[in-house]
Amino acid sequence: xxTLLRTPILALSVMLAFTAxxxxxxxxxxxxxxGTLSAVTTDLGDGLYTVSAGGYxxxxxxxxxxxxxxxxxxxxIAKQFLSEIRKVTSKPLLYVVYSHNHWDHVLGGQVFKDEGxxxxxxxxxLPHFYRNSHPDLVLPDRSYEQKxxxxxxxxxxxxLYHGPNHSDCSxxxxxxxxxxxHIVDTVQPYAVSGAGGRMNDSYPKQFVASLQKLExxxxxxxxxxGHGGPIAPRDAVTNRREYQQGLLDAVKAExxxxxxxxxxxxxxxxxxxxxxxxxDQYLAANAQRILIYYTIGW
Amino acid sequence: xxxxxxxxxxxLLLTFLLSASPTDAQEQGQATLRVPLNFGSATTVHLGSGxxxxxxxxxxxxxxxxxxxxxxxxxxxxxxAEVYMAEIRKVTDKPVKYLVYSHQHWxxxxxxxxxxxxxxxxVSHQACIQYFHRDPNPEVVNPDITFEGPxxxxxxxxxxxxLHHFGRNHGDCLVVMRIPEINAIFLVDLVTPYGVSGGSGxxxxxxxxxxxxxxxxxxxxxxxxxxxxxxxxxxxxxxITERREYxxxxxxxxKAELDKGTPAAETGAAxxxxxxxxxxxxxxxxxxxxxxxxxxxxxxx
Numbered sequence: 001x002x003t004l005l006r007t008p009i010l011a012l013s014v015m016l017a018f019t020a021x022x023x024x025x026x027x028x029x030x031x032x033x034x035g036t037l038s039a040v041t042t043d044l045g046d047g048l049y050t051v052s053a054g055g056y057x058x059x060x061x062x063x064x065x066x067x068x069x070x071x072x073x074x075x076x077i078a079k080q081f082l083s084e085i086r087k088v089t090s091k092p093l094l095y096v097v098y099s100h101n102h103w104d105h106v107l108g109g110q111v112f113k114d115e116g117x118x119x120x121x122x123x124x125x126l127p128h129f130y131r132n133s134h135p136d137l138v139l140p141d142r143s144y145e146q147k148x149x150x151x152x153x154x155x156x157x158x159x160l161y162h163g164p165n166h167s168d169c170s171x172x173x174x175x176x177x178x179x180x181x182h183i184v185d186t187v188q189p190y191a192v193s194g195a196g197g198r199m200n201d202s203y204p205k206q207f208v209a210s211l212q213k214l215e216x217x218x219x220x221x222x223x224x225x226g227h228g229g230p231i232a233p234r235d236a237v238t239n240r241r242e243y244q245q246g247l248l249d250a251v252k253a254e255x256x257x258x259x260x261x262x263x264x265x266x267x268x269x270x271x272x273x274x275x276x277x278x279x280d281q282y283l284a285a286n287a288q289r290i291l292i293y294y295t296i297g298w
Numbered sequence: 299x300x301x302x303x304x305x306x307x308x309x310l311l312l313t314f315l316l317s318a319s320p321t322d323a324q325e326q327g328q329a330t331l332r333v334p335l336n337f338g339s340a341t342t343v344h345l346g347s348g349x350x351x352x353x354x355x356x357x358x359x360x361x362x363x364x365x366x367x368x369x370x371x372x373x374x375x376x377x378x379a380e381v382y383m384a385e386i387r388k389v390t391d392k393p394v395k396y397l398v399y400s401h402q403h404w405x406x407x408x409x410x411x412x413x414x415x416x417x418x419x420x421v422s423h424q425a426c427i428q429y430f431h432r433d434p435n436p437e438v439v440n441p442d443i444t445f446e447g448p449x450x451x452x453x454x455x456x457x458x459x460x461l462h463h464f465g466r467n468h469g470d471c472l473v474v475m476r477i478p479e480i481n482a483i484f485l486v487d488l489v490t491p492y493g494v495s496g497g498s499g500x501x502x503x504x505x506x507x508x509x510x511x512x513x514x515x516x517x518x519x520x521x522x523x524x525x526x527x528x529x530x531x532x533x534x535x536x537x538i539t540e541r542r543e544y545x546x547x548x549x550x551x552x553k554a555e556l557d558k559g560t561p562a563a564e565t566g567a568a569x570x571x572x573x574x575x576x577x578x579x580x581x582x583x584x585x586x587x588x589x590x591x592x593x594x595x596x597x598x599x
Contacts, residue, residue, distance in 0.1 A: 103598035131466065132507070132598040164432075167599075198500055198589075202599075205433060288498065296403035297433045298469070298503040 039080040041087070042230040047155045048178045049088060050230045053080045056105065057226055059182045060085055061175060063152030066094035069112060070173060070182055071105040071226065075136055078108035082115070093117035095150050097159055098140060099184035099226060100167040101128035109138035118142060120150070122161050124169035160218065164203035165210040172214055181218060184226030186211070189236035191277035192243065197285030204248060204293040211241035239276075246270045251290040264291050340378075342385045343531045347479035348457070351531045352385050354378045357406065358527055360484045361386055362477065364455025367395035370413060371475065371484065372406040372527070376437055379409030383416075394418045396452050398459065399441065400486035400527060401472035402429040403503070410439035419443050421452060423463050425471035462519070466505050467512035474516055483519060486527030488512065491537035493578035494544065496528070499586030506549060506594050513542040544574045548584065552591040565592055 039053040047062040054077050058070035067085060072078035085093070096113070098106045098121040109119055121129075123143035130139075148159040158174040166186040173182040186207070188194060203210075214220075215237060222231050247270065254264045268287040273279060292298070340354040348363040355378060362369040368386055373379035386394065397413040399422040400406055410420055422441040430440055445461070450473075452459040460476040468487050475484040488509065495501050516538055523532045551569045560568050566585025574580060593599070 101599065102596075104596050128599065131505075134598055137598075198498075203432075288500075292498060292500070292502050294404075296405050296502065297429065297435055297438075298403065 039084045041084045046177045048175050050224050051081050051084045053077050061155050061157055062089045063155030065153030066092040068095040068152050068157050070097055071099050072108040075108035078111035094152050100170045101125040103134055107136040122169040122171050162210040162213040164206040179221040181220040182224045187237050187240045189232035192279055192282045193286045194278050197282035198289045204290050208245050243273050247290050251287050340381045345480050349477050349480050351525050352382055363390045364457045366455030367392045369396045369459050370394050371398045372400050373409035376409035379412050395454055401469050402426040408437035414439050423471040423473055464512040464515050466508045468504050481522045483521045484525045489538050489541045490526050490528045491533035494580050494583045495587050499583035501590040547571050549591050552588050556595050
């Protein structure tokens, strides 16, 4: 219960940091809008760990042969992550897996590459990386299409693609031994869509299908998000999918009723989700994004 | 002149489409904005040499009448397509042979069925197909003819409609249409003259750096005026330059605020672009334009 309580509070602080006040921000020393926090590592069992710093979170898996790590986030944070990994093992870094294409998660990969890691992403990330390069972005060495299993020696991670959701190249990183899936940004447990609420969930309708596919095909029991507290139950995924579907239905209902366009975002109400983090602040912005989808098909 | 003023009023209203509050509507003397939009009567203007521009409910397209038939463009919506077809029929009995899509967004390409039923071939850039498959809409007719690469000419009855593709900018498949007969371009959504970026102000499905690159390529084209997919029937080439310079100035200002560490909620208020304050909706939508660019700098998207 303590963990569950902490999760939303951290998540809220992240969302607020991105959208409203980020007074802790020190642009000279950090590449993220979240400010600097010291790294915290949590042991999830059987060689799986999650580590968070500066409001961002990743995972790493330690096997007999070496280490697989998720998003590097940024050069300074990747360095913090590396020193956390080194507290646990001196084994070589074998793989980095990018969660999706957004710069705020995938910069700083050179820190791990210098340790010998091979960098993976879903193949649909590649056009994004080619089109919008960034000096701190290391291009993936390898990509996959639907599924890729990476073995670090008696410990495995599955890179799974379930279609567009928060981006069109999101990897659900599944650890079968632990029955834990790492989902970045598509699901922020028990929260509405944050970070301004209007921009980031780029594929409003496929979003639902993608999470449904994850739930149907993967027997995960818990999830690790890309921001906030370390772990949440499987229900957090179902909850987010149902919220998204609720939004789609509610906005469509207002359009069909003939509610004036400008009034639709404010008219939408989803009382069954009123306890979600950020509901009061972001519901209208979330609804506006859905309204744009119904208007232009994007 | 009266007609021109009316058209401009429609364009102004269009910019309130996605984000208008009742106050905005009242300021414009409109009691309500409904979906589908019901402002502005349909208007067709002859631009010369058989080239016409048609507008209804804030969206605009063109059509070209030739000896062998008609080249039509964006159907907009099923309701507007019917009025559009009727306007074409007022001018000519010749069949509509082609219906050309400017890009994939539903607010421009719904309603093509009546043209298809009348025998028209639907044309788009190949890159639109992925969107039509990903998000099928029963009101959007799939193209019959697609092209890849930077250029395709639709020719009919001795007249030509040049389709120029500049890669990704507003989506991936937008074409700028040049009409050599009147030396003009039909330019949808990349520039709505004399304003900041409208709609919701959030610059949806725009890729900022590609957008600016494309505008530079468009500025280098040979044309005397532009016909916007929203806005007045004619605008001078400098309307494109003005939009590009606004985007460049705003992006630079957003980057500077980000580097300074200005929080998201204060970024819009911190930015002041005196050179562009005259632009329509500057005060209301510039901060939202800025929000989109801030996201771009953080996410690379």
